[in-house]
Amino acid sequence: MTSTGMTMMSNDTRAVTEYVMRADVFDTHTHLDESENVAAANAWDILHYFWFLRELRAAGYPAPNVRLGEADRRDAFLTAFERSRNTYWNTIVRRMLADLFECRLETPRDFDTLEEKILLTSHDPEWPVAVCERIGVKNIVVGAREMHVARSFGQRLVVVPYFEISSELRESAVSAAAAADDALASIHADLDSLRSSGYGTIRVDLEPLLSGRVASEPSDGIESRLYHSMLAELDRAGTRIQVFCGMKRDTRHHTMLNDPQRIVRLYPVFDRYANIGFEFVNAAAGNNLDIVQAARVFTNVHPGGLWWFNFRASSYRSVFQQRFEALPALRSSIVASDARCIEWLYGKVLFIKTVLAEFLADQIDRGWTDTEGARRVADYWLCESARTGYRR
Numbered sequence: 001m002t003s004t005g006m007t008m009m010s011n012d013t014r015a016v017t018e019y020v021m022r023a024d025v026f027d028t029h030t031h032l033d034e035s036e037n038v039a040a041a042n043a044w045d046i047l048h049y050f051w052f053l054r055e056l057r058a059a060g061y062p063a064p065n066v067r068l069g070e071a072d073r074r075d076a077f078l079t080a081f082e083r084s085r086n087t088y089w090n091t092i093v094r095r096m097l098a099d100l101f102e103c104r105l106e107t108p109r110d111f112d113t114l115e116e117k118i119l120l121t122s123h124d125p126e127w128p129v130a131v132c133e134r135i136g137v138k139n140i141v142v143g144a145r146e147m148h149v150a151r152s153f154g155q156r157l158v159v160v161p162y163f164e165i166s167s168e169l170r171e172s173a174v175s176a177a178a179a180a181d182d183a184l185a186s187i188h189a190d191l192d193s194l195r196s197s198g199y200g201t202i203r204v205d206l207e208p209l210l211s212g213r214v215a216s217e218p219s220d221g222i223e224s225r226l227y228h229s230m231l232a233e234l235d236r237a238g239t240r241i242q243v244f245c246g247m248k249r250d251t252r253h254h255t256m257l258n259d260p261q262r263i264v265r266l267y268p269v270f271d272r273y274a275n276i277g278f279e280f281v282n283a284a285a286g287n288n289l290d291i292v293q294a295a296r297v298f299t300n301v302h303p304g305g306l307w308w309f310n311f312r313a314s315s316y317r318s319v320f321q322q323r324f325e326a327l328p329a330l331r332s333s334i335v336a337s338d339a340r341c342i343e344w345l346y347g348k349v350l351f352i353k354t355v356l357a358e359f360l361a362d363q364i365d366r367g368w369t370d371t372e373g374a375r376r377v378a379d380y381w382l383c384e385s386a387r388t389g390y391r392r
């Protein structure tokens with residue numbers, strides 16, 4: 001390879017990386033409305049984030065509920081932080097602290113500097129917007145709860161309410177025929193009320209259909225009537241829905257569950273309710289390709305962000321390849337940060353953008369696209385697909 005060729009290639013890589021890092025982002029799922037303060041209130045709000053905590057715990061770090069004095073807690077953290085240095089979250093935490101607070105954690109005294117800085121940012125109403133601006137975040141999905149935030153931050157929020165057929169409603173409907181009619185009426189009334197409030201996108205629980213407990217084709221069973229009448233209502237209104245999948249929820253241990261039938265099972269649903277836009281936010285690595293295949297068959301299926309156990313670089317890399325090679329970029333979005341504080345929103349978007357920039361540079365390198373093509377993919381995946389799809 002000539003030196004000129006290498007220079008050109010590294011220029012492409014540099015150009016794509018700079019573009020991706022500045023590109024606009026639409027974050028399709030967060031819990032910022034549930035946190036007391038959008039910003040971290042202290043260092044532990046960041047350092048004990050539960051995904052990162054798992055890696056620290058795997059390196060011998062004591063559980064947060066183990067009683068330790070602050071000095072011992074800091075020592076224990078520094079040991080586990082060093083031992084788990086290879087993990088990607090570890091690198092992201094280091095970059096997050098450096099970028100946002102110009103801090104690094106190497107000695108117990110470094111905590112004092114970090115805590116002083118976080119004390120200031122946690123009380124600064126403009127801090128969340130400043131963080132968003134640094135990483136290009138323009139829109140952030142939250143649930144329907146009231147939030148008291150600076151207007152500049154509030155303008156970025158997109159409310160996606162959650163709708164489920166509650167277990168109480170299901171049980172009462174199954175127990176008596178009259179209650180079944182009431183349940184159907186209440187589902188219609190609730191969906192009507194969401195629609196009249198102007199929500200363009202709703203997060204809907206489809207777990208009974210994804211797991212096969214409720215059949216994809218309507219039948220006379222009570223549960224089938226409830227779920228299919230909900231879907232018919234969403235279809236009539238042409239609603240876009242977020243469908244979260246891939247988790248096995250348990251009272252003690254939530255875990256990822258691969259189920260090869262999960263998405264295929266829904267083919268009759270995609271077909272019957274063709275006016276619903278189904279966006280999948282997926283936690284099971286084993287279903288990533290199934291979602292892309294469904295999106296190739298059904299124009300109302302949209303691969304969305306990766307979630308829980310699937311939020312890792314190896315998953316993103318394979319998902320990027322699966323989507324890039326076979327699905328127009330406008331059909332999918334990739335950011336669902338699940339963040340509970342603005343600092344982790346920064347970290348997670350930094351993570352996705354870093355892996356995406358590597359992927360796109362590699363596609364250019366291999367000759368499958370050029371810088372212009374790579375930029376368009378980044379725009380759609382990071383922002384435009386969601387911005388268009390979530391519009392009321």
Ligand SMILES: [Zn+2]
Nearest residue numbers: 029030031338
């Ligand atoms: Zn979540």
